[in-house]
């Protein structure tokens with residue numbers, strides 16, 4: 656149990672929002688929560704709810720295994736809409752990942768560091784959750800401009816697997832969620848933006864550019880906490896990152912990498928190069 660009251664309140668609020676199935680309500684609740692945390696006006700939680708390993712999910716979209724998802728083509732508007740739908744799904748899962756990071760690991764960070772740092776840990780991951788909620792809203796607006804809503808198409812079930820593989824350890828979670836998956840987003844997004852522009856779809860390209868720039872910040876927050884927590888444990892951050900990826904992400908990391916964006920995020924090549932199976 657956290658010793659500090661406002662930490663417990665933040666974790667309880669994160670747990671509550673993880674159990675909201677409706678993604679629009681989840682995004683609203685997240686943004687409201689983060690605003691209150693920033694103002695220092697989070698109300699005291701009367702609850703003591705256990706954190707579940709499974710956030711609530713809406714009935715739609717139907718979740719398919721990644722291998723079953725159809726190939727998307729940029730050349731027609733349906734293909735581009737289905738890509739935006741897929742990214743909207745990633746953003747909903749990313750809200751949950753950031754809230755789960757807070758609720759699951761703030762106590763571990765407090766035990767291994769101090770109150771100020773665990774407070775900063777919560778603040779950093781809540782700011783990521785706020786960005787992800789904003790990203791979901793942005794893509795939800797893009798979908799409605801294209802005559803679709805989130806949930807209309809199937810989505811793939813893969814991203815939460817990263818969370819289930821790393822429930823036990825903050826360093827494993829930091830390695831796999833921001834530093835493998837979100838960093839992968841930095842590798843692939845510029846190419847997608849270029850393709851949207853090529854087909855004259857500037858509205859979607861502009862939305863992805865907003866997201867891309869924010870995601871550099873998320874990788875930076877991941878790299879900052881990975882280094883800090885590894886050093887607190889007396890581990891070499893680079894060697895420990897590589898060990899964790901080998902042990903828990905057997906597919907390995909595949910180039911091409913966006914070295915420039917990764918470098919901007921403080922995540923140097925020594926971490927991720929030559930980690931292919």
Ligand SMILES: [Fe+2]
Nearest residue numbers: 746749787790
């Ligand atoms: Fe995002």
Ligand SMILES: [Fe+2]
Nearest residue numbers: 749837870873
């Ligand atoms: Fe993110």
